[in-house]
Each structure stands twice: as C-alpha cells, then as structure tokens.
Amino acid sequence: MxxxxxxxxxxxxxxxxxxxxxxxxxxxxxxxxxxxxxxxxxxxxxxxxxxxxxxxxxxxxxxxxxxxxxxxxxxxxxxxxxxxxxxxxxxxxxxxxxxxxxxxxxxxxxxxxxxxxxxxxxxxxxxxxxxxxxxxxxxxxxxxxxxxxxxxxxxxxxxxxxxxxxxxxxxxxxxxxxxxxxxxxxxxxxxxxxxxxxxxxxxxxxxxxxxxxxxxxxxxxxxxGTVEPEGAGDPKLVRVIGSLRKDLHYETDADDRNVHLTELGSQVVEKALGIDLYDADNFSRLAAVNTALHAHALLHKDIDYIVRDGKVQLISESRGRVHLRQRWPDGLQAAVEAKETVAQTESGEVLDSITMxxxxxxxxxxxxxxxxxxxxxxxxxxxxxxxxxxIPPNVPCVREDEEDRLYATLERKEDALVAEIAEQHAKGRPVLVGTLDVSESERLAKRLLAAEVPCVVLNAKNDAEEAAIIAEAGCHGAVTVSTQMAGRGTDIRLGGRDAADHERVAGLGGLYVIGSGRYDSSRLDGQLRGRAGRQGDPGGSVFFTSLQDELVQHYGKDEIPAVEDSSEVLTDSGAQLAVDHAQRVAEGVVMEIHRNTWRYHQLIEHQRALLKQYREQVLTTDVALEELEKSAPDRVAELRESVSEEVLAAVARQIELHHIDRRWAEHLAFLTDLREGIHLHALARQNPLDEFHRAAVPAFNRLRSEVRERTAETLEKAEVTEDGIDLGASGLRKPSSTWTYVVHDNPFGDEAQRAIGSVVAMLRGKRRRR
CATH class of the missing domain: 3.40.50.300 (P-loop containing nucleotide triphosphate hydrolases)
Structure with a gap:
C-alpha cells in the first residue's frame, strides 16, 4: 500500500x-x-x-x-x-x-x-x-x-x-x-x-x-502534384514588400502572429503594382500581397527557417531540426524563397493529406x-x-536540478549565462547548453568565443553531425551549444564516446545542462534536463530566464511585477510566478489548438476511411464495371463486342480510380477553403464546427455519385481498344510529378485571430474608400 x-x-x-x-x-x-x-x-x-x-x-x-x-x-x-x-x-x-x-x-x-x-x-x-x-x-x-x-x-x-x-x-x-x-x-x-x-x-x-x-x-x-507557381513569389512583388517598414507601412499584433498594411502601406503597394488592391477583380493579387507581407514581416531566417545549399529549409518547432520535406503552403513557400533570392521550388495542388x-x-x-x-x-x-x-530507472537518478536563475533583462541573463559557462569550463566540467533557436545558438557561440571559451554548435544547420557531436559532449572540458534537438535518441556518456575519462568527469559533478530559457512546455524543459544523469551518473541542470524572454512577454506580460534592473538573480517570488504562469498558459494554448484542430480533422479522417474503403473495392474487384453497366449500359454493350471482358473491367477500373482521386483532391481543397473562413461564423454567434460539418457532410455525400457520373461520361467518349485506354488522350491527365512534404497546420496563427484580422483589414479598406 x-x-x-x-x-x-x-x-x-x-x-x-x-x-x-x-x-x-x-x-x-x-x-x-x-x-x-x-x-x-x-x-x-x-x-x-x-x-x-x-x-x-x-x-x-x-x-x-x-x-x-x-x-x-x-x-x-x-x-x-x-x-x-x-x-x-x-x-x-x-x-x-x-x-x-x-x-x-x-x-x-x-x-x-x-x-x-x-x-x-x-x-x-x-x-x-x-x-x-x-x-x-x-x-x-x-x-x-x-x-x-x-x-x-x-x-x-x-x-x-x-x-x-x-x-x-x-x-x-x-x-x-x-x-x-x-x-x-x-x-x-x-x-x-x-x-x-x-x-x-x-x-x-x-x-x-x-x-x-x-x-x-x-x-x-x-x-x-505539379501545378503552375503562385503569385506570392513574384520578384517584383517581393521587392515592393521588402521595401516596407514596420509601424509605417504595416503593423503586427502583440504576438507577431498577424500583420496588415497601413493606409500608407496600401497606397505604396498599389502605386508600385499599378492596381487597386481592393477591387473585386484583384482578389488573388491581394492574397499574394498578404502572403508576401507575412513572409517579410513574420518569418525570420535562422529562427523559422534556414537557407542551406540554395534552398529554404524549415525548422521543426518541436524538434529543433530541419524538416527536409517540410514546407509552408505553396504561396508562402514561394514568397520566402523569393525573399531569400533562391530558386523557387515547384508548387502543387494537394492530392491527398493526412495528419500525423x-x-x-x-x-x-x-x-x-x-x-x-x-x-x-x-x-x-x-x-x-x-x-x-x-518505468523506474535501473539506478536512481542523482542529478541535481537547480532552481531557475531569473534576471530582469535579456542582457543581464546572457551576461550571467556566459560567465557560468566559462566558470564550469575552467573546472573542466562538460557543459551542454540548450538554446531556443538557431539564431540564439549562434549568437551565444560568438560570445563564448569572445570570452575564450571554445565550443561546438549543434543546430539545424549541421544536423548531419548530430550523433558525432553529442557522442563527445560528455568529454572533459567540452562545451556544446545546441538547439532543442539536443541529441534525442543518442546518449551522452561521461568521458566521451568510449567513456575513457568517465571517473574524472564524474568527479567534477558530471554533465552540466544549462537552458538559456524556458520552453513553451515544461515537458521540453524536462527533456533537456534528462540529457544529464543517465544510468545513475552524477549531473546537474539549471535554467537561466529573464522577464524579457519571449515566453514571458507573450503569455505572462500582465503578471510581471515591477523589479529593479540588476545583475543579481531576482529573488522576488512574484517574478518567478510570472515565468511559471507564462509557461502554463502556453501549454494550455497548445493543448486547445490540438483539441480544436482534431475536431475538424476527425470528420475528414472519417470521410477518408469511407472513401478509401470504396477505392479498395474498385481496385481489387470489378465493381467499377458493374456500376457502368447501370449508368452506361449501351456503351458497355457496344464495347463488349470489340474488347474482352478482362480489358473492359480494367478500363472501367482505371477510369473510376482516376475520378475517385480527382474528386478527393477537389474535396480536400473545398474543405481547406471552407475551414479558412469558417471562423467568421463565430462573429455571427454561430458554432464554427457545426457550420463546418453542415457544409462538409453534404459535399462528401455527393462525391460518389459525381464520381460515377464522371466515369460514365468518360467511358462514353473514350477510345477503348484491346490494348486498353490512353488516359491522357481521354483528358484524364495525371500530374507530371508528385512529391511529399510536411506543412504547418495553421501557418498564419490562431484561426480566431485570423478571422478577426481579416475583418479588421476589410473594414480598413472600406474606410479608406470613403
């Protein structure tokens, strides 16, 4: 008991x-x-x-x-x-x-x-x-x-x-x-x-x-699948947007999640492009302007993405690693590529997608x-x-986790952080520093070098060397500056890869893990601390935080007490509570976004399962031909006189599979557009999720009948021989190439914020017209 x-x-x-x-x-x-x-x-x-x-x-x-x-x-x-x-x-x-x-x-x-x-x-x-x-x-x-x-x-x-x-x-x-x-x-x-x-x-x-x-x-x-590139990557447009200045030509919200043109900014863009942005005929151009503005104002190199080998590569928020196949929706991807003057990658229409x-x-x-x-x-x-x-550890963990060292400003925090790393390095104790992004890791590395503290940097730019760098992070005197990736899946052994210097390093207290700031989740803090103290080894951890950290400013600004600017560690309990409160709020926001997003995707996954079940029937049986015998009986009878039953069944199967895939892609595009604007219903005091279902369910229910109609229509016009059917010649062209990638679900921020932002932007435009 x-x-x-x-x-x-x-x-x-x-x-x-x-x-x-x-x-x-x-x-x-x-x-x-x-x-x-x-x-x-x-x-x-x-x-x-x-x-x-x-x-x-x-x-x-x-x-x-x-x-x-x-x-x-x-x-x-x-x-x-x-x-x-x-x-x-x-x-x-x-x-x-x-x-x-x-x-x-x-x-x-x-x-x-x-x-x-x-x-x-x-x-x-x-x-x-x-x-x-x-x-x-x-x-x-x-x-x-x-x-x-x-x-x-x-x-x-x-x-x-x-x-x-x-x-x-x-x-x-x-x-x-x-x-x-x-x-x-x-x-x-x-x-x-x-x-x-x-x-x-x-x-x-x-x-x-x-x-x-x-x-x-x-x-x-x-x-x-391949389509023509979108307008947000137009070099002229990107040059115009790149010349705009914050607070003069555009403004962002407090969280830097939304951006909109000011009246002056709209005038500058309209003059440069020679169009009326708010004319109904220029809706697509206005969308391209907003996308390019988002890329210019809200996405930052070495934080949201890096440029490597002539390509824009996104950094995973949850892993701190480069996602080789991750990209934003194509207009935004093109805008960032144009902003960084790298070759524009292929754009495409979504053929299928599924959440993790x-x-x-x-x-x-x-x-x-x-x-x-x-x-x-x-x-x-x-x-x-x-x-x-x-599962309990095989040997009890003896790692010493210290209280946060909290400072009033970012500058004070970074000064103390560099001093602590230098002190531990002088003793020969290995140090692993966890930073919040690529930019911070490189800035800290420069400060350490200036302080004559040699260090190795591990971030999204050199992730290929991750295992080798982490393997030596426990060596005597080693200083490793890492982003959140911090070698998950690879152990840090005291004394290096072969643990030859284990006892010497253990005598100094083992690996010392230092966080340069709290993450949005206490769990991520725990993951970083967990790099030290493996298998009963000694180790320690501490986080350096400040009241100017982005986490605190975004989620706990109203809780920050008045404190004096000092180089000393803050001991005010209210200041530490502000940091803890900010992290809890951030965790709650992420949880609610996850829950809200899944409410939408649940319906989509249910519809996918039903369609894939039917597609499997078409792929593995002759159900397509059986349906055509009902919807196009004369044409089927005519073709039976010139081709074998096997060829006819194969042709029916090919045509229907094409239309199933085509209609599913169209349905996904419809759902995406529907969801983009669905939160406007909240302004009319309607439940956005109910309205989403109200539109999505009937659309899906019509899908199969439309597939059957298109299949019958194609068969009526297609040329079918004993060699089968040429889908391309029958107007059923597939994409010339396909590729896969991962995309952020809400790249422009919270849907409610986006809805409100859209309405505000619309009202600004109407007010300007008057």
Whole structure:
C-alpha cells in the first residue's frame, strides 16, 4: 500500500506496475535454463512462440519471450537487459506508452517487444523521428531478431520503391514516421495492387512518443502534384514588400502572429503594382500581397527557417531540426524563397493529406516509449486512448536540478549565462547548453568565443553531425551549444564516446545542462534536463530566464511585477510566478489548438476511411464495371463486342480510380477553403464546427455519385481498344510529378485571430474608400 501511494503521488494517472513485476521472478528463474541452450536451441525455443493468428502472448509466453530476448541480447550485443527494461517490454506488449528515462535502454526494450508481436504474426513498424535512427536501430538490433527467428528491414528517404517494398515485407520495419505516412499516401493513389509498397498496418511502436504523438499530432503530411507557381513569389512583388517598414507601412499584433498594411502601406503597394488592391477583380493579387507581407514581416531566417545549399529549409518547432520535406503552403513557400533570392521550388495542388494523428490511429495496436510521457498523459488518453506505464530507472537518478536563475533583462541573463559557462569550463566540467533557436545558438557561440571559451554548435544547420557531436559532449572540458534537438535518441556518456575519462568527469559533478530559457512546455524543459544523469551518473541542470524572454512577454506580460534592473538573480517570488504562469498558459494554448484542430480533422479522417474503403473495392474487384453497366449500359454493350471482358473491367477500373482521386483532391481543397473562413461564423454567434460539418457532410455525400457520373461520361467518349485506354488522350491527365512534404497546420496563427484580422483589414479598406 505504501508503494502504491508513493507511485500515485509521484506519477499520477500511470499504470500500476505490480502485475508486470510479478513476472520478473519467473523470468529470472528461466534464465539459467535458457543460457544452457546453444544458438540453434535458442532459435528453436523462440520458434515455439510463433503463431499466425495475431493472438496476444499469455503469461507463460511473455515470461518465455523475455527470458529468450534477454539471452539473445546478451549473446549478440553483450548486453543483458535489466529488469526495468523487461517491465518496459511488458508495457509495450500491452499497448501502453512506456516512460523510460534517458539511457535506460529504450531501443533494446522496443526490440524485444517488437519480436514478441512479430512472432504472433503481427507486422510491426517501429516508428522513429528520423532516418538516422531508423537505420541505426534496425542494424543494431538485427542480430537479436535473427537469433529469435524474425526478419527486420528499414526505410529511409533515399530508399527506392523496391527497397521500400522489401523492407515493409519483413516482420519488423524501422522507418521514420513521416516516411511511413508518405508511403501510405502514395499507396493510396496506386492504380494496381502491384504498385503498393506498404501492407495493411498491424502494430506501431513509436519512439519519442511525446514528440510524434503530441507535438506533431496536428501536422499534416501532404502528397502534392505539379501545378503552375503562385503569385506570392513574384520578384517584383517581393521587392515592393521588402521595401516596407514596420509601424509605417504595416503593423503586427502583440504576438507577431498577424500583420496588415497601413493606409500608407496600401497606397505604396498599389502605386508600385499599378492596381487597386481592393477591387473585386484583384482578389488573388491581394492574397499574394498578404502572403508576401507575412513572409517579410513574420518569418525570420535562422529562427523559422534556414537557407542551406540554395534552398529554404524549415525548422521543426518541436524538434529543433530541419524538416527536409517540410514546407509552408505553396504561396508562402514561394514568397520566402523569393525573399531569400533562391530558386523557387515547384508548387502543387494537394492530392491527398493526412495528419500525423490520423495516420497513427490507423494502427490496430499502438504503443510507444519516451522519457517524458506522464506530462502529456492527458493528451495521450484523450486522442489515442493510451495509458502510461512509468518505468523506474535501473539506478536512481542523482542529478541535481537547480532552481531557475531569473534576471530582469535579456542582457543581464546572457551576461550571467556566459560567465557560468566559462566558470564550469575552467573546472573542466562538460557543459551542454540548450538554446531556443538557431539564431540564439549562434549568437551565444560568438560570445563564448569572445570570452575564450571554445565550443561546438549543434543546430539545424549541421544536423548531419548530430550523433558525432553529442557522442563527445560528455568529454572533459567540452562545451556544446545546441538547439532543442539536443541529441534525442543518442546518449551522452561521461568521458566521451568510449567513456575513457568517465571517473574524472564524474568527479567534477558530471554533465552540466544549462537552458538559456524556458520552453513553451515544461515537458521540453524536462527533456533537456534528462540529457544529464543517465544510468545513475552524477549531473546537474539549471535554467537561466529573464522577464524579457519571449515566453514571458507573450503569455505572462500582465503578471510581471515591477523589479529593479540588476545583475543579481531576482529573488522576488512574484517574478518567478510570472515565468511559471507564462509557461502554463502556453501549454494550455497548445493543448486547445490540438483539441480544436482534431475536431475538424476527425470528420475528414472519417470521410477518408469511407472513401478509401470504396477505392479498395474498385481496385481489387470489378465493381467499377458493374456500376457502368447501370449508368452506361449501351456503351458497355457496344464495347463488349470489340474488347474482352478482362480489358473492359480494367478500363472501367482505371477510369473510376482516376475520378475517385480527382474528386478527393477537389474535396480536400473545398474543405481547406471552407475551414479558412469558417471562423467568421463565430462573429455571427454561430458554432464554427457545426457550420463546418453542415457544409462538409453534404459535399462528401455527393462525391460518389459525381464520381460515377464522371466515369460514365468518360467511358462514353473514350477510345477503348484491346490494348486498353490512353488516359491522357481521354483528358484524364495525371500530374507530371508528385512529391511529399510536411506543412504547418495553421501557418498564419490562431484561426480566431485570423478571422478577426481579416475583418479588421476589410473594414480598413472600406474606410479608406470613403
């Protein structure tokens, strides 16, 4: 009872681990017998667990799997899984999210659980956050899988279609979650079963589950097809917008989320372009002006994006890494590219898209692991129906987490930050500094060099060297300045990669983690702190904050007490409460955006599921021909006299698949336009979500009948021979190329703010006309 009460107070809302702990004794008792087996005997024992019915492992089988997995890891990797790792295995096998601290062996834990699912005939995807981890973990764990008699493969961005198909055919596939989602979207447009690479989903084990399932839950994965570039990237327009000045030609709101032209700004733009911006015939030009203005005023180099290799590359807010395939909606992307004078990338229309949350919920069995799950337990339960199993560390954490050092101004904070880093470096203690963005990391690095403190910078610009940099971050005297990426998935060992200097560094207090400011989420603060103190090592952490930090200014400005500007640490409890309050407000805003966004996407995902189910019927049966026999019976009878039944069925299938895909793309475009303006209904005291459903449901209900009509119309006019049909000649042209990317769901900020901003802008224009 005492242990239960302690668990409840420390980890509220988490599962009781007692049922899992009861199996540790029997697993340990089985260990000696398993160790006596030779390699063939070990593989044969694992083979006895194999079933093709997908049934869950029972108690005795879980014990056997853990004993065999422990021995396979000892033989193949020289690592014997700890008891706490076997608790994690059981949590994953139960479809839970296992919270395991940094350095506790999540990769090995996931491997044993994945093998357990695979032995029951379930196809397993281990979803990682990037290609590097997918390949590293697959190759690292492969000897264990081979020993247990299951196959493994991995998929990366550069994988060919055949390599993807081969990797997905294995029992277990390691793949970055974005890449798995893109493969799903591409498969959804296949014209034949042979073109698909990804089988039906079975089990997903999500690495860094908090980042993937919460931070990026509302991020849509997009499949696009080529169209003409949009006007926001017009060089002349960009030059005009680039000449405008804040507070003179344009103004932004307090949060820098919305921007609008002043009366003078509108006059300058109209004169330069030679048009009346507010004329009804110039609506598209006005939209391009607003997009270019957003790129100029609200998107900043080395904060929102970087320019590398002649390309604009977006920085993931949740990971601090470059998203190689992330972009803004095409008009905004083109505007930023023109602003930075780099080659404009192809624009495109959306052929299909799905949110990360929608993609993950397709898996019948979903599990995950991360170092910070409890903090997002509410979201995991609400959006995924997942419970948290908080796994204790193998060795208690002895890291010393200090109170924030709070200063009145940014300047005072940065002076103190540089002085602290220099002091720790002089002692030889390794320091990892977590900054908020690329720009800040580079500014701090310059100040450290000026103070004669050598440092290594890890940010989105050199993310390819991430593993190598992080591996040496625990060396004696090392100073590493990093953005939020901070090496998730890679351990920082005291004394360097080989831990040769471990005792010397441990004697100095271990790795010292310093945050240059609070993140928008306390969970992200915890992730940064968690880089130190792995596996019972000594370590420390502290955050330097100021009342001028962006977080405080945006979310807690009204709570800031009057304080004197001093180089000393502020001890006013009210000042610290202002920082804490700002972070809580930020967390609440993010949670509400997530909840609100999913309310819209829930309907879209439901409609997608219905349409994909019907598309699968068309792809795998002759239902298209059966429908045409009803809607175009004379034409079908005519074609039966000149072509075989097989050719006719194939032609009907090709035509209907094309129109299904075409109408779905049109429907997505309609929903996007609908949602862009739906919050204007709030101004009329209507429920925006109800109004969205009121328009979206009838539109979808008409979709299938319109597909049938178009299919019949095409067949009436098409030339069909024994060789089939030329879709292009029949006017059914597909995009000349397709590509995938990730896009911010609300690039212009909160919808309500945007609605109000649009109305204000409209009223300004009308007032100016008078």
């Amino acid at each position: 005492r242990a239960w009460i302690r668990r409840f107070l420390q980890r509220p809302g988490t599962l009781d681990l007692a049922p899992y702990r009861r199996l540790l004794g029997p697993i340990g008792e089985r260990e000696d017998a398993v160790r006596e087996l030779d390699d063939a005997g070990l593989s044969a024992a694992a083979g006895k667990l194999r079933r093709d019915d997908g049934r869950e492992l029972d108690r005795a089988e879980v014990i056997e799997l853990c004993a065999l997995g422990r021995e396979a890891a000892r033989r193949q990797l020289g690592e014997r899984p700890f008891d706490v790792q076997l608790l994690g295995v059981q949590a994953l096998l139960s479809g839970r999210v296992a919270e395991m601290a940094t350095g506790e062996g999540k990769t090995l834990t996931a491997a044993i659980a994945a093998a357990g699912y695979a032995l029951r005939g379930r196809r397993v995807h281990v979803l990682t956050v990037n290609d590097y981890l997918a390949r590293r973990d697959a190759e690292w764990m492969e000897p264990i899988y081979t020993q247990l008699g299951v196959t493994v493969g991995w998929v990366g961005q550069s994988s060919t279609q055949e390599q993807r198909r081969d990797a997905y055919s294995r029992d277990i596939t390691y793949v970055a979650v974005n890449e798995a989602g893109f493969d799903y979207l591409r498969d959804g447009l296949c014209g034949s079963e042979d073109e698909r690479v990804q089988p039906e989903p079975g089990v997903a084990i999500v690495d860094e589950a908090d980042s993937v399932m919460v931070d990026e839950a509302r991020v849509p994965l997009v499949l696009a 949350q929608g993609f993950l919920r397709r898996y019948p069995v979903l599990a995950g692991m991360t170092g910070t799950a409890v903090a997002v337990g509410e979201q995991l339960r609400e959006f995924y129906q997942l419970e948290i199993a908080a």
